[in-house]
Amino acid sequence: MKCTYRSLMLQNHLSYQKKVYDRLSKNNLSLSIGQPKIFDFLLDCDECMQKDIALGCQIEPASVTSVLLQMEQKGYIFRRNKNGNRRSLYVSLTEVGEKTAKKVREIMEEVEKDALNGISGEEIEELIFLLSKVNENLIK
Template sequence: MDTSLHYLIMIVHSLFQKQVLAELSPLGLTAGQPKVLDYLGRHDGSVQKEIAVGCQIDPATLTGLLNRMEDKGMIERRSLSGNRRSFHIYLTELGWARQKEVMAAFKKCENKLLSDLNPLQQKELTRTLLQFCKKMTDFEVLQ
């Protein structure tokens, strides 16, 4: 197996996403939807641009993703103060239920990954990944 950093990061991401989607397969969620549910769980009522930045999803791709989530009843779009140019995205009751299931799947997969690391190693891994995020983008917009 290739042990270069770029390869390992790509593989871990891919394997993590596959495991999460397999865990959530009974819900019929597609790639990208768990990430949006996670983000909205922390930032309910965000505008589409904020979601795109926070999830690192292309805005055009996000539009289709949100349309499918709205069709499934997980989100609703609302205009605030009569501003018809930008809609705020809110989780519905079903969306909140799905968000909780997504968080449980994330936690299960994280626990599997971290099970062989002691608390200090876990903290160092998190610190290192945060450093990577800061190097790769304007980290403030991801919070």
């Protein structure tokens, strides 16, 4: 079978996702689809607006709301209104959430390292450059 962009992107995405979720499971972390990406995003901000999480993670706002509700119920995050603005919810990691987010990031970095094994730094930079262009085209 001939390798095409489509088949390689799907295979890479599914393989990466499977490896991440397998390792999360081995670490007794039962996370739903979307949660690892949101954990990783939240680790880089003290307090984020839900709409920024949706934009940053490229997840539909309604899906973010659903995922965050699950995370809040498990004690990973808390949400609050700020300055009386009831439209904008701000999200922060709890102590348990921060610990979990750090483990999630560690696992994602391990999988990334495995995926890029045998690829030079220069090739990785080129790959990131090209995939960034593809992503820009897809989000237009």
